[in-house]
Amino acid sequence: MQACICEEYGAPEVVRLAEVETPEIARDEVLVRVHAAAVTTADWRCRAAAFPRGFRLLGRLMFGLFRPRNPILGMDFSGVVTRVGRSVTRFRVGERVFGSSSPMRLGAHAEYLAVKESSAVVRTPPNLSDDEAAAIPFGGNSALAFLRDFGRVKPGQRVLVVGASGSVGSWAVQVARHLGATVTGVCSAPNLPLVRSLGAEHVVDYASSAIGQNGEKYDLVFDTVGVTTFTSCKEALSEQGTYLPLNGGLREIGQAIVTSLRKGKRVKYAVSQNTRAGLEVLVNLVERGVLRPVVDRVYPMREIAEAHRHVDGRHKRGSVVVRMGAAPTPAL
Secondary structure (H helix, E strand, C coil), rough: CCEEECCCCCHHHHHHEECCCCCCCCEEEEEEEEEEECCCHHHHHHHHCCCCCCCCCHHHHHHHCCCCCCEEEEEEEEEEEEEECCCCCCCCCEEEEEEECCCCCCCCCCCCEECCCCEEECCCCCCCCHHHHCHHHHHHHHHHHHHHHCCCCCCEEEEEEEECCCCHHHHHHHHHHCCEEEEEEECCCCCCCCHHCCCCEEEEEEECCCCCCCCEEEEEEHHHHHHHHCCHHHHECCCEEEEEEEECCCCHHHHCCCCCCCCCCCEECCCCCCCCHHHHHHHHHHHCCCCCCCCCHHHHHHHHHHHHHHHHHCCCCCCCEEEHHHHHHHCC
16 A cells, blocks of 8 residues: 655655555454545654654654654544454444544554554544545544633633634634633634634734733633743733643643642643544534534645645644545545
């Protein structure tokens, strides 16, 4: 099969196409013919060894000290089940599925992927294209976990989403609105209409003023792109407001510990995981028309380096998707 392989850390050009062996499956795994796969900021970090501050050594120990341990990157995928292990009962050959592989196994940027039946994998709704389905797991699960579970957003609260047009931010705007919050989205000027269409009642061009310095008070500031700090957002938080960074480091861990010991404004540090339960919630909301995936660009497999380059630019609208092989991905 063809796969996009990355055998050294570096710029987008280190990712290239190569012929590799089609994976074998264990008795509790399914083999998926991948039709589409997302290129996320997690893939950028794994490719460039751009791990959050304070975790660079740990990141290399986990993913490869001198080069990526698994040369095939990619977690989020959509496709069709082509083979099932002997003990698999949840899926059948021919079913459309989407989800995420394990962060330690990766492997979605290839024509075939072996995933455990127990992984964060669900059936693809008939009204979603493969491109749209592949855009759901990373951004959708992150937004759901950070806002519902960690931020505990409640109806009537005011939420500021920084990076509101990105792969996590575009979902965060929608999820916060669904949870009953009044949402303000921060993004670049060209993306203001998109963020407004996703449900943000207020939009702010990040170039027009300092983030969080417009005089408004928020119960939660959710930074999805890592361009703010607790200090810079303190004035924008209400008396019991929470600063919630998606990509926190050791500084934010320390601040979370200190602020948890006293009343007032606080920092929460959290790490989300792709879960099947989260995907099932998201699928239900997408099918009901409450949420919708946002796909920025779709690249053919041969342009995988360009897809990485677009993600590196940190200005994508929603998700970047790559179609694996010559698989068709029509909107159904």
